[in-house]
Amino acid sequence: xxxxxxxxxxxxxxxxxxxxxxxxxxxxxxxxxxxxxxxxxxxxxxxxxxxxxxxxxxxxxxxxxxxxxxxxxxxxxxxxxxxxxxxxxxxxxxxxxxxxxxxxxxxxxxxxxxxxxxxxxxxxxxxxxxxxxxxxxxxxxxxxxxxxxxxxxxxxxxxxxxxxxxxxxxxxxxxxxxxxxxxxxxxxxxxxxxxxxxxxxxxxxxxxxxxxxxxxxxxxxxxxxxxxxxxxxxxxxxxxxxxxxxxxxxxxxxxxxxxxxxxxxxxxxxxxxxxxxxxxxxxxxxxxxxxxxxxxxxxxxxxxxxxxxxxxxxxxxxxxxxxxxxxxxxxxxxxxxxxxxxxxxxxxxxxxxxxx
Numbered sequence: 593x594x595x596x597x598x599x600x601x602x603x604x605x606x607x608x609x610x611x612x613x614x615x616x617x618x619x620x621x622x623x624x625x626x627x628x629x630x631x632x633x634x635x636x637x638x639x640x641x642x643x644x645x646x647x648x649x650x651x652x653x654x655x656x657x658x659x660x661x662x663x664x665x666x667x668x669x670x671x672x673x674x675x676x677x678x679x680x681x682x683x684x685x686x687x688x689x690x691x692x693x694x695x696x697x698x699x700x701x702x703x704x705x706x707x708x709x710x711x712x713x714x715x716x717x718x719x720x721x722x723x724x725x726x727x728x729x730x731x732x733x734x735x736x737x738x739x740x741x742x743x744x745x746x747x748x749x750x751x752x753x754x755x756x757x758x759x760x761x762x763x764x765x766x767x768x769x770x771x772x773x774x775x776x777x778x779x780x781x782x783x784x785x786x787x788x789x790x791x792x793x794x795x796x797x798x799x800x801x802x803x804x805x806x807x808x809x810x811x812x813x814x815x816x817x818x819x820x821x822x823x824x825x826x827x828x829x830x831x832x833x834x835x836x837x838x839x840x841x842x843x844x845x846x847x848x849x850x851x852x853x854x855x856x857x858x859x860x861x862x863x864x865x866x867x868x869x870x871x872x873x874x875x876x877x878x879x880x881x882x883x884x885x886x887x888x889x890x891x892x893x894x895x896x897x898x899x900x901x902x903x904x905x906x907x908x909x910x911x912x913x914x915x916x917x918x919x920x921x922x923x924x925x926x927x928x929x930x931x932x933x934x935x936x937x938x939x940x941x942x943x944x945x946x947x948x
Contacts, residue, residue, distance in 0.1 A: 633773035637766075640734050644906050669697045704806055705762040706740050708733050708749040708772075709797050711811030712779055713788040714856040718839060719902045725837040728902055729810050730776050732835060735906055736808065737769045747772065748801075752788075753779065756796040762805070787857055790815040794822035801830065809895075810835040813886055814857070824893040832895040833913070836886070839902045843879045845872050 670686060673693035681695040710733065716725040737747040741764050748762030749772050758779075760772055790811060797807065807830045809823065826832050848866045855861075865871060890897050898913050 632777055633770050636731070636773060636777075637734055637738065637770060640731060640906070641738065644735050644910075645738060670694050671697060704740075705746045705748065705801075705803060706736070706806040706808065707762065707797065707801050708737070708747065709793055709807060709809045709811075710749060710751050710776065711788065711790065711793065711809075711813075711815075712751055712753050712776065713814075715788065715812055715814045716837060718842075718856060720839050720841040721903050723902045725812055725839060725902055728900055728904070729835075729837060730773065731906055732810065732900060732909065733776065733808075734769070734773055735910060737772060738766070739910075741765055741769055749775070750793060750797055750800060751775065751779070752790075752793040752796075756793055759796075759800060788815045790819035791822050794819055794826055797826060798822070805830050807832045808835055809833070810837065812837040820889045820893050823890075823895060827894040832893075833916075834890050834893075834895050834897045836890075836897055836899050837902075838899060843876070843883070845875050847872070 670683060671694065673682060673687075673695050677695050681697075683694050683696050686694040710729060712726060712729075716729060719725060719727070733749070740747055744764065746762040746764045747769065749758070749760040750756055751758035751760075758775055760775060790809075790813065793811075794809070801807065807826060809826075809832060811834075813819075813834075813836055823832070823834070845866050850863060851866050852861055852863050887897070896916055898909065898916065900909050
């Protein structure tokens, strides 16, 4: 069901004041209706450049250094030779001194390619406030892609509705970012067509993204099972971050009396009595169970996770993501292994959601 079928938790502390100021700044800038044209993409990007990117410019300074170990000019570390290592990277001087084969590890070139694997299935059209998960995903893509392209990097995207129907090759520049946002906005809302299968999106990414890249899997992860293995396979080659979208109502139902709930992906409807305390308790318990299962699946896949709520502050979300990357960089510098553990970044919890 739209409210009952997604694992989530209470939203972060405080409303998204940033978005509220942006909505007050001009009419039409906050709209995200399906079929929006390139003018809407331009307006969205200008608004985010003014309200979000300017605030981030003073915080996210310095050259970007990727955490990937691979082809590059800067020596990062030495480690013992392992099966399937490239013999061209063996350091023969160290090998001769220690009598054990050692290979050189290099810091990947600073220019990187980032790919956004975006789930735009029917369930992301849900939102209990003014913002749907679809709109939050679009704004997150806008901010991250502009941050990256302004530093000379390239961004690409795979868009998934009922299947992977749009592939945008990795390119740089503001015009390319606008094209990506326009492609996301121009898609009509997905009709109920059965359960989402994220495995299709992840396998398509394995075929499409050949060069080692930074990948953002943006989804509410309301999907048929079986995507965990494909995600783990992506993480073995790429630097993967799961951006998990959620809404407060997916975790905790308020007392609203009789409510008709509809599964956005199958069209099934059911009438429930939210005034029944035991029903609300069972709903909350099921949501916690789904939440725990999802986090365990993401951890087993070996990916970092950023949780993004429909009322989250984009600046706060990007800064949390930046802190996660800094933590990973310090771990890599200390241990020489960039992906020895995974991080799960979640907003600070607000008090239990209630109706005004």
